[in-house]
Amino acid sequence: MATGEQNLSTLLAKMEPTLDPKTYVFITTTEALHSLPLATLQPTLIVQETEGTTIVATEDLAASHGLAGVFPCKRISLTVHSSLEAVGLIAAITDRLKDEKISTNVVSGYYHDHVYVPAERAEDAMRVLGELIDEARK
Secondary structure, eight states: OOOOOOOOOHHHHHHOOEOOOOOEEEEESSOOGGOOOOOHHOOOOEEOSSSOEEEEEHHHHHTTTOOOEEEEEEEEEEOOOOOTTOOOOHHHHHHHHTTTTTEEEEEESSOOEEEEEEGGGGHHHHHHHHHHHHHHOO
C-alpha cells in the first residue's frame, strides 16, 4: 500500500522547497555505529556502507566533535508528501539542477525528499526549483 502522492505533475506543482539555514557536512568513519556520539552529533542522515559509515551533520556539530567533514552543503527539503513509489520527481529535480551545474546528493525519507546542494549554490538551487514549480503550475 503506497502512501503519499505519486503523480509527477502534482508533486512538482505542490512542492514547496524549504532551505535549511544550517551548513551540513558529510563525514565518514569506520568506527562501530554504537561507539559514535550520535546523541550529541545529531546526524540528519546515516548510511552504512561496506567501506564505512557516512554521517551528515551540521558543520558546527562535526567540528565540535573534532570530525572533519567534506562537501559543505545546505539541505533543501521538498515539503510535499511524495510516495516512496513515486516515479520521476528526483530525476526531474536533479536533471534541472544538473543543467545549472549544481551538484546534488539526495535522500528520500518516508514523508519528504531532501536535496543537499553546495552551500554556495543553495540560493541558485532554490531559484531553479521555483522555476520548475512555476512551470508545473501552468
